[in-house]
Amino acid sequence: MPVRHIHTILDNERDFLLKAWGSTQAEEGLIRKDLFSEREARAHIELVFDALSQGVAVSVKHDMLDPEADCWDDLRAVLAKITRERTKRGVSTGEMAAFVLALKYPLFERLRATVNDTNGEVLIEAINQFTRLIDAAALYTTELCISDRDKTIQRQQDEMMELASPVVELWDRIVAVPLVGTLDSMRAQEVMENTLSAIVEKKADIVIIDITGVVTVDTQVAQHLIRTAAAVRLMGAEAIISGISPRIAQTMVQLGVDTGEVRTRSSLRMALADAFRQLDTDVVARKPV
CATH class of the missing domain: 3.30.750.24 (STAS domain)
Incomplete structure (x- = not known):
């Protein structure tokens, strides 16, 4: 049950993973203290983590992390809110995607330390499924950034057109x-x-x-x-x-x-x-x- 192992770690080691996720972001230069306070950055991490955990909990019975499933609606809503808030303050599209992807590494470490299977099939499947899920979440934030940027560009073009063609x-x-x-x-x-x-x-x-x-x-x-x-x-x-x-x-x-x-x-x-x-x-x- 690969998904059950992921759910157990997310549920039992929340504080450890939140701290490790934040540390990974700091190591990769993703903690923008010039744009966010520590409390705001922590709140963003917790919101995404908790929405992710809820989706995983629902997915246990199917033993499958399907990124297209309805159980990720709350996660998508949280990511949309945080993405727009962070990009408005100057976070780039790449930084936003990396913010999500940084959760992989601490979770993988805990999976390797806690999953005991002889041939490693369960561990490999758990890593593959979680990778697919997190990659989809990161791609979703990228699409949001691009969509918002395109809308901004179109609005600016429309405004410039009005200014450029006055009567x-x-x-x-x-x-x-x-x-x-x-x-x-x-x-x-x-x-x-x-x-x-x-x-x-x-x-x-x-x-x-x-x-x-x-x-x-x-x-x-x-x-x-x-x-x-x-x-x-x-x-x-x-x-x-x-x-x-x-x-x-x-x-x-x-x-x-x-x-x-x-x-x-x-x-x-x-x-x-x-x-x-x-x-x-x-x-x-x-x-x-």
């Missing part, structure tokens, strides 16, 4: 879309959606798409701009592309890009002046009192 109300019925950096297909779609929404929300008649800060204008970027301008017209507004420098103008001619009916201006200032003329609006400097 600014310059004047009554005039909005501007200042573009900075690189304009790829995904961002172009975001720009178009934000722009069309702003036309409705701001009741805009003129949309100025300013590309002064765009790094490179190639055929793909030009097509994105023209499609956005066409969508603006379909919404009943007029589009003006500003920030057309001599270099960009030359590049667009060389590429054979036809802006069609889209108005273009060299600067945002000129585009705004053009927008005022279209709206028959005069802006007059106030005389000093």
